[in-house]
Amino acid sequence: MRDILPFKNMVDRHPGLIDCVEAVYKKSASVVLDKFHNPPQEFSLKDDNDDYNVLLEWDKPDERTKSALANFTDSKEAGAYGIALAAVEYSRGYVAIRRAEELTGSDYYVAPAGTKLDDLEEAYRLEVSGSELKESKVKRILSEKLEQAKNGKSDLPAIAAVVGFAVKLILVQTLEKQNELD
Amino acid sequence: MSWIESHSKSEYFASEAEAAIAEGNWEKATDLYLEAARFETQAINELETGKPRTLAITYVSSASLWFKGNDLAKSELIAFKGLSSDEILEPAKNKLREIIQTIWNERALKNSGIEFTKASVLISIRGKKIVTGGAPLDLILSKVDQVGKIFYRITEMKLNKPFRKQGLPSQDIQEQYKPWLFQAPAGSYQFAVRVEKPKQSSLFPSLESNVDDIAETFMQVIKTSVEDPDGELKQIAPNDEYRDVLLRLTRNLIPTGKVFDTLEVRAPESPVYQPIVLKPASREYINASLNAASKKDETASEKTIKISGVLKGLSLNKDYLEIDTVEDNDPKTVLVYQTGAAIDDVIGPMVNHQIICEVVKTKSGKLNYRDIQFDE
Numbered sequence: 121m122r123d124i125l126p127f128k129n130m131v132d133r134h135p136g137l138i139d140c141v142e143a144v145y146k147k148s149a150s151v152v153l154d155k156f157h158n159p160p161q162e163f164s165l166k167d168d169n170d171d172y173n174v175l176l177e178w179d180k181p182d183e184r185t186k187s188a189l190a191n192f193t194d195s196k197e198a199g200a201y202g203i204a205l206a207a208v209e210y211s212r213g214y215v216a217i218r219r220a221e222e223l224t225g226s227d228y229y230v231a232p233a234g235t236k237l238d239d240l241e242e243a244y245r246l247e248v249s250g251s252e253l254k255e256s257k258v259k260r261i262l263s264e265k266l267e268q269a270k271n272g273k274s275d276l277p278a279i280a281a282v283v284g285f286a287v288k289l290i291l292v293q294t295l296e297k298q299n300e301l302d
Numbered sequence: 303m304s305w306i307e308s309h310s311k312s313e314y315f316a317s318e319a320e321a322a323i324a325e326g327n328w329e330k331a332t333d334l335y336l337e338a339a340r341f342e343t344q345a346i347n348e349l350e351t352g353k354p355r356t357l358a359i360t361y362v363s364s365a366s367l368w369f370k371g372n373d374l375a376k377s378e379l380i381a382f383k384g385l386s387s388d389e390i391l392e393p394a395k396n397k398l399r400e401i402i403q404t405i406w407n408e409r410a411l412k413n414s415g416i417e418f419t420k421a422s423v424l425i426s427i428r429g430k431k432i433v434t435g436g437a438p439l440d441l442i443l444s445k446v447d448q449v450g451k452i453f454y455r456i457t458e459m460k461l462n463k464p465f466r467k468q469g470l471p472s473q474d475i476q477e478q479y480k481p482w483l484f485q486a487p488a489g490s491y492q493f494a495v496r497v498e499k500p501k502q503s504s505l506f507p508s509l510e511s512n513v514d515d516i517a518e519t520f521m522q523v524i525k526t527s528v529e530d531p532d533g534e535l536k537q538i539a540p541n542d543e544y545r546d547v548l549l550r551l552t553r554n555l556i557p558t559g560k561v562f563d564t565l566e567v568r569a570p571e572s573p574v575y576q577p578i579v580l581k582p583a584s585r586e587y588i589n590a591s592l593n594a595a596s597k598k599d600e601t602a603s604e605k606t607i608k609i610s611g612v613l614k615g616l617s618l619n620k621d622y623l624e625i626d627t628v629e630d631n632d633p634k635t636v637l638v639y640q641t642g643a644a645i646d647d648v649i650g651p652m653v654n655h656q657i658i659c660e661v662v663k664t665k666s667g668k669l670n671y672r673d674i675q676f677d678e
Binding site: 136137140141143144148189198201218219220221223226229238239240251252253257260264275290 | 304305306309313316317320321324338342349350352353355356358359360362365366367370377391393394397400401404529530534579583617
């Protein structure tokens with residue numbers, strides 16, 4: 121029997137999330153998923169060298185929700201955040217502990233559940249992308265993030281996650297510090 | 303209060319602001335961002351020494367929150383304080399410099415008295431022959447020109463103008479919806495583009511709101527052109543002719559890898575759009591889409607061949623292109639006919655540049671045009 125991706129009641133386990141934001145992420149994911157699938161669906165989750173098959177459950181969006189979140193690009197990015205946080209919780213036991221703002225959007229910082237962190241020195245920054253395209257494109261997005269990290273554009277250590285909504289694929293990869301990449 | 307307490311309060315207000323944006327309540331979001339900014343700035347002062355990463359993240363976060371709360375003065379102050387710190391590493395300093403440049407652009411816009419559309423587009427070019435703040439002049443001129451052409455096409459599309467096959471945009475479009483070039487933060491070579499709003503708003507009263515989000519549409523066009531030209535791009539550009547020209551103009555932007563290898567497109571003011579990275583491989587989806595469209599007109603006996611050379615001349619009125627090429631070590635000039643479908647916006651910038659032209663050779667040896675793209 122497949123495990124269920126922990127996509128419900130995330131605010132109970134992720135200190136960095138609050139109710140209203142979790143709701144936006146869930147509704148956004150449901151709008152995007154609704155374009156391609158009916159719930160529930162089995163997703164393939166690949167985290168570094170580990171593979172999992174997990175069941176993703178969601179509530180079908182009503183017409184009002186679809187209309188309110190009609191900007192597909194916004195919904196794709198927000199929905200990807202919710203699913204990616206659930207994915208790293210499942211595969212690594214990491215939860216969102218903090219968030220920090222950037223000029224464009226915001227970043228979540230994740231760490232093992234139960235970690236008491238007084239700062240962000242050892243936390244992982246979670247970089248998330250969502251795609252509705254085929255598997256090769258989803259993999260290419262992950263490669264681009266790795267290359268950006270190598271070029272020194274990223275604050276490391278970080279975890280990159282790409283959610284392929286149409287192909288039912290979640291890719292997660294650790295972006296190591298520069299001396300570990302060499 | 304400790305760093306963690308202040309930062310937690312900041313996070314709460316920033317999250318509430320994000321939810322307000324999702325509801326479309328921008329005024330409430332701005333107030334919440336200001337509240338978040340106050341606590342994040344407090345958090346900087348409460349952080350113990352010897353925590354460089356946390357310090358860097360908090361400085362960037364604080365400057366970003368003041369910016370999102372529309373307090374440019376405080377955002378600038380925090381960003382400069384962060385830059386002056388010895389503890390903060392270079393990736394964070396680059397983000398602070400970017401914030402400062404964005405603030406300066408915003409201030410210049412406000413002081414100009416000119417009204418611009420909501421957002422700008424930032425273009426960055428990287429490669430072996432590109433240095434920080436400098437690049438070959440002809441390369442930059444061509445990219446600036448190509449970006450400008452895409453902006454004009456999108457403006458015409460949004461205003462439901464009949465498709466323009468030749469010539470420049472009409473005078474009223476050029477004067478009313480002028481793209482501007484802005485200085486961008488140093489980092490590779492970068493420039494920013496923003497569209498001036500029409501001065502005489504009564505000219506297109508019912509359609510003016512359609513172009514307010516022109517930067518967003520630009521991002522959508524570029525993104526869907528390389529990712530889903532036969533799917534999502536159709537929703538943004540349902541007209542076949544506009545979609546075709548936008549695909550070709552986007553392809554002109556994409557590097558071949560010979561002079562530079564990466565062109566990045568970002569909307570700095572957007573909380574949503576991640577950068578779009580264009581590399582030589584990004585052409586594949588566009589080429590596949592354009593090839594599929596052109597193959598509909600081919601017969602089974604026709605074969606496509608590629609001619610590599612320098613485009614020396616074109617006469618779209620007389621329906622031919624002139625290409626200097628080399629065949630069997632012999633330099634020669636070939637003429638390519640039936641260029642009726644070609645658009646001078648797309649081909650014009652290619653004159654005197656290395657190109658690859660796809661043609662179909664007829665039984666009589668005549669070369670008929672199918673497609674053309676930069677090869678430098």
